[in-house]
Amino acid sequence: MDEVPGAFALSPAFHQIDAQEEAEDELGRAIPEHVIAQLDERLHLIGTSYERGGWTSGDYARMYAAYYRIVRDTGRRPEEAARLKRGCVKWVDGKPTLIYDNLKRRRYGRRLPITEATARDIEAWEKDLSVLPVRDLGKEWLFSAPGQNRTLRGHMSAHHFSSKVFRTWVNRIPALLGEGLDDEGDPIPLDRSEITLYGLRHAYAQRHADAGVAVDHLRELMDHREIDTTMGYFKVSLERKRKAVESVAPLTTDRHGNSRGYSDALAYEGQTVAVPYGGCSELLRVGHRSGDGPWGATDETPGLLIEMSDVSTTLSVFSLATDRVTPVRSR
Template sequence: MPAEPARDEPGRDVPPSVLRTIADNLHVLEDRSGRSERVVAELLIETGRRPDEICALRYHCLRQDAQGKYVLVYDNSKANRPERRLPIADATAQLVRGQQEHVRATYPSTSLEQVALFPRDYRNRDGKRPLTAVNFGDAHRKFIDLIADQLCDADGSPYPAREVVPYSYRHSYAQRHADAGTAPDVLRDLMDHRSINTTMGYYRVSEKRTRGAIDMVATHQFDGQARPVLGAVGGLLSHEHARLRVGQVAVPFGTCTEPSNVKAGGHACPFKYTCVGCGHFRSDASYLPELKAYLQQLLADRERLLAADELQDWARRKVIPADEEITQLRGLIRRIEADLQDLTDADRATIEDAVAVVRAARATVSLGMPQVRPAATRKRDTDAVDD
């Protein structure tokens, strides 16, 4: 019997819009539970550590490396790996500094080698007993319930408060790095995993999230002449989404809707890949880095060919980038940037989040056909896996 179809399972990370709401309301957590609980929440969001790892931090948990950059020293109790070192930003280090000053003022007679960075509030006269993850979890749950009516997904729909738990911030930390293009092996080190497979499970971009991001970005799509493309974009994405995931068919700097090229998976352009000058070409904000890089390449090629004395005039005219292409490409870039600037701050942040998701999905999707390598190569790979 065929296997059951895979169901779209929501990730455990918290959407950026929900994280912003939580960050804006951390004063509610401090007013209700105390300063330590607020700082714990901030460190969970900024560092992606497990709740018990942050709650158990000692006073001297902040160090500087050889370059003078801050690192957080913590114990990975789950894997029994003490004295782990995590690079952190200066702003995160200042959070720790502020908490250290608070603890030193609260427990002046306790040795700094013994005092906890986050002492519990009861039965803890000398400040040596740390806040437990269970107690923080209770305070966090009551805080989230207080602001539950403000939690909204990127599309404005209510976000279920029950899904926001302290461990979610670890998944969100991994997802932010994945969206930013952090390599899996680097993220494995940041997450302090032994296996890369464990890391890959943290920053999976779900089908539902990717689809929503694609639909969001598609509403701000333009053709090569910088004209908005609204028409049948929704229908096209609907019937080709399972095949392409991130648009129609991928071409440099955007997507293509030319039927024969789409059928051939992007390898049969009838116009020799003159994308910007073609009516089938589409682009959007998620391709801005590629569009700008292409413009810089055209300008550099133009200067190099103008300075090439060995070329005859007819040869130079044949290969030099056309002024019309450069002008049209500049216009497209400016039109996309102007479209983003015309949005409200909230809408612009939503589009930027969607662009990050689309780019992350695009980086993991291969539109080519798989290749079978020689048997000797496969044997070496098998041996490497066994090792």
């Protein structure tokens, strides 16, 4: 290597590897709303047999239930919810606002509009907490850690809740059903490994997207920098796709400029057949040329050929007339 010229050596001044920016959020799968409803019905099963620092197992259960509801209803990251402080609900013009810290991006004192029901849940737990013994280290936190811990952390651990409390609770529920039925007509059991605490944040985004919240507004609610990050949190539902098709249908025209859209959704369903990515109104084409068959010309082809011939004739006549015209110079 001594023979290699020094110009080939790496120099920090001219050769730097581009730093990859840390992902703003975790990717995952939203917990479906019907599954969240099943979790809510079994919320009384959440808890632990652990007792310490003057707290009973019932006290822990109430704290865990309140924490779950806050993550579910606010869509905050689990660690952000665990680090909420007492008095985090502020009322402005009679409307509640949650004050939290975006730890991922170091944006503190963020404000999130919440429902009155969520505000009451937070204030109810804060009232219960006020009569429980809490170490000095945990007096400022909404979810205090009454026991001693090695990291001198005064609040509950989001990781412990996710990996221990939440997972134990989900596995304890007798039956969690997914969507649809099997071949025997029985409900399909849900894969419990797909239910994660972070999935509640994705469900929050999906719920708002299904309600028609604009993506730029949803980005603000999720407190993302980029819209692309927000768009990775939800999927466009079939119902919204259908509404989009129906809104554009009246504007659809044929080659003559006549309207070809369907103003009535029922009429569209009755005169079309389901195909991948939508519906097709040319039933014979679907019936005879589906599968791996070759592509077939539509009914518009003969008309288009006639129009092309007319245009070609018009251009020829125009060209011939232009060649025979002698320009007249003005004096």
